[in-house]
Amino acid sequence: MSGIPSEFTVGGIYLPPLLVAGCLGVLLAYWTSRLLNRYRLSRHLFYPPLVFVAFALLYTVIFGYLLIPF
Numbered sequence: 556m557s558g559i560p561s562e563f564t565v566g567g568i569y570l571p572p573l574l575v576a577g578c579l580g581v582l583l584a585y586w587t588s589r590l591l592n593r594y595r596l597s598r599h600l601f602y603p604p605l606v607f608v609a610f611a612l613l614y615t616v617i618f619g620y621l622l623i624p625f
Contacts, residue, residue: 572623580615584608 562569588607591597600606 573619576618576622577615579618580613581611583614584610587614 562571563575564570584607587610588597588603591600591603591606597603597606
């Protein structure tokens with residue numbers, strides 16, 4: 556048996572790893588978009604909300620790869 560959990564427990568409630576990865580991905584994408592807006596780099600992007608979705612998807616895949624056991 557591996558040391559990586561198949562579920563995460565928060566207060567006795569079991570959460571799937573993809574939900575945790577998705578929440579972390581959205582939070583990190585929000586933080587990245589705030590940084591882009593603060594330093595006025597988002598003005599170089601064609602459609603910033605689409606870039607936010609792309610960052611959220613990218614970060615979710617990265618966290619999912621790190622959190623979900625294979």
